[in-house]
Amino acid sequence: MDKLAINTAQNVNLDYKLIGLGERMIAFLIDGIILLTYMTIMENLITISDIFEADAWTRRGFLGLFLLPAFFYSLLCHIFFRGQTVGKMILKIKVVKVDGSPTEWYNLAVRWMLRIVDIWIFSPSIGLLSILLSDKRQRVGDAAAGTVVISVKKKHKISSTILEEINDDYEPVFSNVTQLTDKDVRIIKEAFTISRKNNDFKTLTLLKTKICETLGIESKLYDVQFIDTILKDYNYYTQNM
Structure with a gap:
């Protein structure tokens, strides 16, 4: 083919x-x-x-x-x-x-x-x-x-890439997510997806801590909400660069 x-x-x-x-x-x-x-x-x-x-x-x-x-x-x-x-x-x-x-x-x-x-x-x-x-x-x-x-028939699930579905009116929260690389985000998304599926809250907490250390930020968002926001923010900025 x-x-x-x-x-x-x-x-x-x-x-x-x-x-x-x-x-x-x-x-x-x-x-x-x-x-x-x-x-x-x-x-x-x-x-x-x-x-x-x-x-x-x-x-x-x-x-x-x-x-x-x-x-x-x-x-x-x-x-x-x-x-x-x-x-x-x-x-x-x-x-x-x-x-x-x-x-x-x-x-x-x-x-x-x-x-x-x-x-x-x-x-x-x-x-x-x-x-x-x-x-x-x-x-x-x-x-x-x-x-x-x-x-253009859809054959690829969005979950199999680092892409995230975001609305046109989406407002990003963390502007410095662009310090991350595509490789970083791919690893984050894979770990995030697996941890949520298995209810592995310890890994989610460690993942949030690692992201905060890498970007030099602090957040009061819950682990799942924080990581999900990071993924969406990264997609927002890379799509609009």
């Missing part, structure tokens, strides 16, 4: 599955159905609406205007939905840069413009072959834009 290694802000490596032909074709078909439905509705509206009781050329002009969003559908969706169209959202796949970072608008613009090579000039044959033959499952547009398509 082809995978893409992504390094998070906390230097945790996560492997994501590179998406090949099958899922991309299904997403493409879903988007095609959406576009076809939109185009059919627009055509019917212009046909039955009294507003467009004009000559055929005028109706065609209005139809072309209303169908313009369909022409830019893929580009606009990828930009506004951060690398996804509706089809990709349903399939839980996404376009990212080859280093795993989010795409920029110019990556997506290059990728979209080269659809003319991948899909339209020789039918989809060029795009299909390039995906099948590429090590990173890239079509020509992906290779030129420096992008790949990955699965």
